[in-house]
Amino acid sequence: MGIVCVVTNDGFxxxxxxxxxxxxxxxxxxxRTVRSGLIYRSDALHTITGPDLDVYQGLGLRQLxxxxTHHERDRLPDVVPEGAEYAVVGVQNAEAAGANFVDLLSDPDRARAVFGGGAAERFMRxxxxxxxxxxxxxxxxRELVERAAKGPTSxxxxxxxxxxxxxxxAALLLTLLGVDRAAVTEDFLVSNARQANTDRWMRQLSKDSQLPWEDVEPMTRVRAAYLDTAFDRVDEVYGSFDAYVAQGLKLSEGTLEALRTRMLD
Structure with a gap:
């Protein structure tokens, strides 16, 4: 029997x-099935307002x-649910080229040098x-997986x-749980229909930087090729996904088993 790709939460x-x-x-x-109500993924959480705040508080979130990067956190601090631990878990060098995204796009000369003329897709890869x-x-x-496996949920x-x-x-967690690559990619691509907030501020940044929208657009969407680039990098550096997990992320078998026990029916 073939694997059925299931994309969860079609609604908002x-x-x-x-x-x-x-x-x-x-x-x-x-x-097996990945349990619902335990791990959520999201865009920025400084935006939670109005009736959404009651829904957000009612989800029982225990970790955020x-x-x-600190550039983003300082500019737009999160709304932290009552009773939740707030954890900063950086996955990007905050001083790397392009990490301070807003400031970079606010400087037309630098923005053109980094993103102009089709360079944005290369930047994303x-x-x-x-x-x-x-x-x-x-x-x-590694810390994200350990928190998902052993920290309080949701x-x-x-x-x-x-x-x-x-x-x-999300791709890492789903792959660790044994979800098929096609379903992982489908889940990844769902983000494209959920970028209304991103589009608003990116269009303003495009205007500020004097970059045409077609030069900026590759950074406002996900493409299967971007995820393929990550998995290709896994194979290039580590030889396999399992080696990436063991040698790169240094995740123990105990942590992986705890993740599966918690997350799978």
Whole structure:
């Protein structure tokens, strides 16, 4: 029997954070199901307002894992649910080229040099390669998995758009749980329909930087090729996904078993 790809949460749990969604509902290659209501992924959580706040507080979140750099956290601090631990878990060198995204796009000369003339897609591929093998990423994603496996639940992890740093985190967790690559990619691509907040501020940044939208657009969406770049980097550096997990992330078998026990029916 073939694997059925299941994308969870077609609706919007929190319209003010449109990329907030449950990681549960996917089937694994062994026919098990990823439990719902335990791990959520999201875009920025400074946006939670109005009726969404009651829904957000009612989810029983016990951990909020913020994958953003200090530039983003300082500018737009999260709304932390009552009773939840707030954890800064960086996965990106905050001083790397392009990490201070808003300031970079506010400088027209620098923005054109880094993103102009079709360079944005190359930039995105470099981001995904770094998320696999940079020291900050290895440390950060190891902590994310350990928190998902052993920390209090429910847990939400997020970045700004909820599509790249969060996207690789979700792909990592689902792959560790045995979800088929096609379903992992499908879940990854769901972010494209949930970028209303990102589009608003990116269009303003495009205007500020004097870059045409077609030069900026590759950074506002995810593409299967971006995720493929990350998995290709796994194979290039480590030889296999299992070796990446053991040698790169240095995750113990005990942690992986705890993750599976917690997350799979």
């Amino acid at each position: 749990l929190l319209p003010s954070a449109p990329n907030f969604r449950d990681l549960g509902g996917h089937r694994t290659r062994e026919g 894992v913020d994958l953003r 470099e981001v995904y390669r770094a998320l696999v093998s940079d020291t900050e990423a290895l440390d950060g994603y 847990l939400v992890f997020h970045c700004s758009a909820g599509k790249d740093r969060t996207g690789w985190g």
